[in-house]
Amino acid sequence: MSDQKNDSPFFIGWEAKTPKPIGAFLKKTALLLLVSSLVVAGIVTVLQSTVSTGRFDFGNVQEFTGVLIKSPVPMLVADKEVEGEKIFYLVGPMKYGFPTDVAEKHHLQQVTLKGTFIGDAQEAMIEVVDGSVASAGQAGANPLQVSDLGEVTLAGEIVDSKCHLGVMNPGRLKPHRACAINCLSGGIPPILVAQTADGQIAHYLLVGKDGSAIHDDVLEYVAEPVELTGALKVIGNRKALYFDPSTIKRL
Amino acid sequence: MSVSYKSVGWNGFKKRYDLILVIGVVLFLAIFMAVGIAIYPTVTAEILLMRATAIAAITLLHIILLIGPMARLNPMWLPLLYNRRHLGVTMFLTAFLHAVLAILTYHLGGSVNPIVSIFITDAGANMSAFPFQAFGFGALMILFVMAATSHDFWLVNLTAPVWKTLHMGVYFAYVMLVAHVSFGFLQAETSPVYAALMGLGALTIGGLHLRVGWGQKSLDEELQDNSDEFVEVCKVSDLTENIPLGATVGEDRVAVILYEGDKISCVSGVCQHQNGPLAEGQFKYGCLTCPWHGYQYRPNDGASPDPFTEKIPTFDIKIADGRVLVKRKPNPAGTPVEPATCNHR
């Protein structure tokens, strides 16, 4: 295939010296390959479009005090604002939800707990250190008002709340699908990420029609465009959709 | 050249080659991470690194697959082929880091075994949940086997044809990776530039291989002649001193070489080391020298000079009316054959 001439330079790897014209060619080619690779690195990293505002303060365990609520998902209504938030969803370490027995035991009690802040521009969460929840008073009234906004139909993507609020950023769509399924199976509450009419991102906590926790029922719809219909309620200032998972529509 | 298997030694060229390679990979990862964090301060570092290593590995894989056909089209590329195995091993290690990060972040820490999770959790029932990570796993396994057997020790012990076949696995790995990226990353990151880059990469690699394969085939067809004991492979006037001419005799690729003024010999065109194309080499230091790793064979008996032990088959040769005729049946490797002589110049 090659049209060599009698005086074509010929490279022999074990020779100490590379023939001059080959050396010059190699320098040019290596430089070209190197520079084009680095340009690819730059282009690919710049064009990523799914990174959100969520963050996870890994390594920074803080103490929180407030009232613990077990349902529709475990939450803490903190006595004072942390990072501008008072309502925190509670989850366990790794890919597990907050233990239901602990939530049951401390329902509506004043508690202290240790954990790590997770949150984006709209919602916050605490990854609670195992065994760190302690009673700090008697059970009282539920501090959160619930208001009904009626039936709505929402389009968006089902994700697991823990990753999406900041533990994994970007934590949605196809690359993250398997992880979200692992997390939801472990008891982490699902949320719907939807776009509002004015292009803003809105989150809706997803719970069963009767207010029970749902996990396994939504697994097959994770990370795909879906449409959900149900009752929209506002718990404190968190939006939640009460709906029947068997009515999920793929878009 | 080898006495035992330890063939391709270290020299200045290989050191420079590896230095540039390492600097390239480190710079690549550094640029990807630094620019990524600067633009997206809330991004998770592990995920950014997972992406940086993935893109570095697949970019390197494209370079690796580019070198083969480019070296056949333009021999100036051959030196890049010489040490290509180091590119392969580096690419595997980079991809391995990516896979480990993916398993640690997306699969570890739940109730399903993380390796099982790659296959179970990622597999969905419909098209938009089509699994992509299993393709990555398959590719990683192929790349692992290739990296693990890349040393000449394996080349000698598995024999060159088996080793070659094994290392053709890179094309399966490549196809699986195109699926891995298309059903995964490209489903989320929808900038058309990404799809264009992947498409351009696949077209370039596919196109170049087709082009080189095509050229080879037409050459083969031209020279197939089953009728005679001796077949014509070329005219004496086609030969250039010290530059072998490639042809196909029967089923065998051969190299015909004019050397030392008026001698013409014909040996197998397939290097014993890695089946490199001897017909694309040159006659140097009294031997036909392989363009890939500099393995050498004397044209008159197909044997490497002492102390080396490689041998390739030789072919009986004669000249009639300015035509070079070669016997279709090869002699056993290392058999001396009287060179034909010509008054070429």
Ligand code: HEM
């Ligand atoms: C066990 C093996 C593997 C697993 C579990 C795996 C997993 C993944 C995951 C989860 C993603 C999406 C990451 C994200 O964007 O968030 C991904 C993307 C990707 N993978 Fe793999 N992978 C494996 C092997 C490989 C291999 C061997 C390569 C070879 C180069 C590779 C190349 C890529 C590329 C280029 C991307 C797109 C960029 C990115 O999203 O990171 N993967 N892989």
